Amino acid sequence: MTYGYCRISTKQQSIERQIRNIKAAYPDAEIIEEAFTGTKIERPAFDDMINSAKELKDSGEDVTIVFDSVSRMSRNAEDGYNLYQDLYNRGINLVFLKEHHIDTDTYKGAMRNQLAMTGEDTDLIFQGINAYLLRLAAKQIKLAFEQAQKEVDDLHQRTKEGIQTAKLNGKQIGQKQGAKLTTQKSVAAKKFILKNSRTFNGSLDDKECIEYLKIAPNTFYKYKKELRAEQQ
Incomplete structure (x- = not known):
């Protein structure tokens, strides 16, 4: 194969x-x-x-x-x-x-x-x-593999420098305050939370969900808040 x-x-x-x-x-x-x-x-x-x-x-x-x-x-x-x-x-x-x-x-x-x-x-x-x-x-x-990683690190550095330059020139960087960003990762994470979190009648507590999803606690609780709002 x-x-x-x-x-x-x-x-x-x-x-x-x-x-x-x-x-x-x-x-x-x-x-x-x-x-x-x-x-x-x-x-x-x-x-x-x-x-x-x-x-x-x-x-x-x-x-x-x-x-x-x-x-x-x-x-x-x-x-x-x-x-x-x-x-x-x-x-x-x-x-x-x-x-x-x-x-x-x-x-x-x-x-x-x-x-x-x-x-x-x-x-x-x-x-x-x-x-x-x-x-x-x-x-x-x-x-x-180190060379491949270096290419990514260099790209991130160039991006960071470009953002700093843009900010100095008064350009809007990223989302405006209050805007909501939807990504493939966030959709998958929220779907998992909705199905498995005890908050939504699942079997896993918050810590177990966070460990499984490998996301920051702040991100996890933000997703939960958004899910509650969507259900209202």
Whole structure:
């Protein structure tokens, strides 16, 4: 089974380029599309794909996941590297069209190309060389994810500077006071609260809801207030 994961940060962006690149290299890939930022936890299509890939691999099927670039997998260096290692250890193949040097096949090559032991004193040297080669391969993977995260950090910094400049020039930034913002995340959270919170005849208390949704308490209570108002 071959998956091709394509992600854009907003639904206004075009995802066609990623699909075209993956299909050119893997015509039979099942394309998974998503419009979420790579620094956010909530990526339901991605999570479903990963879970399906693990189940298929556990059943004995070969599984490959193809990304146009490493940033499509994750823009958080630590999370991306940990997920890479988890999938690699499970035997799931990862392919990055723009960074083939960190494909899992490349990493496997570093493992296979270790120097053979001879039973002589020189084995101490060989062991050191093998350990160095493996650490070098792992470092290349980490660097790729760190670079993806740096791109996000740089973008956030440029955005922050742009907002500061706009404010100094007297421009309106963000919503006007009293305006209500509706996002896909807020809709999903409010739906969960309405169904599960004890306030609305569910079974979970406030703390349990907050922990499940992974949102700030202030945000949670704001959603509850809005839900009460909507029911009046």
